[in-house]
Amino acid sequence: MGRRHFNGLKTAALFGVLWAVMLGLGSVVGRGQYLVLFAALGLVGTAYGYWNSDRIAIRAMRARPVSEIEQPAMYRIVRELSTAARQPMPRLYVSPTAAPNAFATGRNPRNAAVCCTEGILALLDECELRGVLGHELMHVYNRDILTSSVAAAFAGMITSVAQVLMLFGGGDRDRGGNPLAMLAMVFLAPIAAMLVQLAISRTREYDADEDGARLTGDPMALASALAKLERGTQRAPLPANRDLVDVSHLMIAHPFRGGGMANLFATHPPMADRIARLEQMAGHGGITRY
16 A cells, blocks of 8 residues: 555656646746636646547557457456456457557546557467456556546647747747746756656556556566567567557557667666566565455
8 A cells, every 4th residue: 555655646746747837838928827728728638638548549559349259368368357356347459550569548447448459469378468468457447547648648738838839939028028938948848748747657557567467466477478578569669650659658568669768768667677576576476366
């Protein structure tokens, strides 16, 4: 409970930073006369991210719903795990892409969907797939999808507002505004929003690894899956188009080819760290099922 309480406080603080950045833009532009407008934009971004988190990701990955006849193993695993967790069965989708990955989406367990790519279904054995699906289900049960989707929507809105202000220059000189403060806010706001989104995503990935391993009772299966996914995503990365970038934080593995500085701005913690944590968890032998 201590870790969950700490991460809840951390997430609340990070959302506070996002709100502060949004309101900071409002206070700089027009000497604060647009503060209410920017607060309203923040609320709109939050509501949009809340209600559309499932549709956006499914559409971006061109995923389709699958029946139990088409994917019996996927259905069996998800049904067993959701029953063990005393949660409703989510909708299941498959994305027609060779890039190996999986994600869960939806604002709560009753409105959730789990999606696997054709690549991950071909790459993993059933034990490894079980580890991955346990991870994704715990994202849903921990309400991580809501948190990360709203953070992404908020960050995207801040970036868009800053780009519009940069395009039109803010127009505050005649009103005695500080153009340097405005320019600083325009350039720094998108960076701040992105860093907050990354911090939220990375924290939640570690928690979903640990909680998913407890749900399945097999941390080494997830560790093995993550090792395969790291190699697989480098061999067959997703194209870094705008729609896929916007939903990449939902996926179990960073879906784009990268390295060096690019890793600093990845939505996922280093795979080696995640695997090491799972190996340590298995070594302690203290696995208690969900």
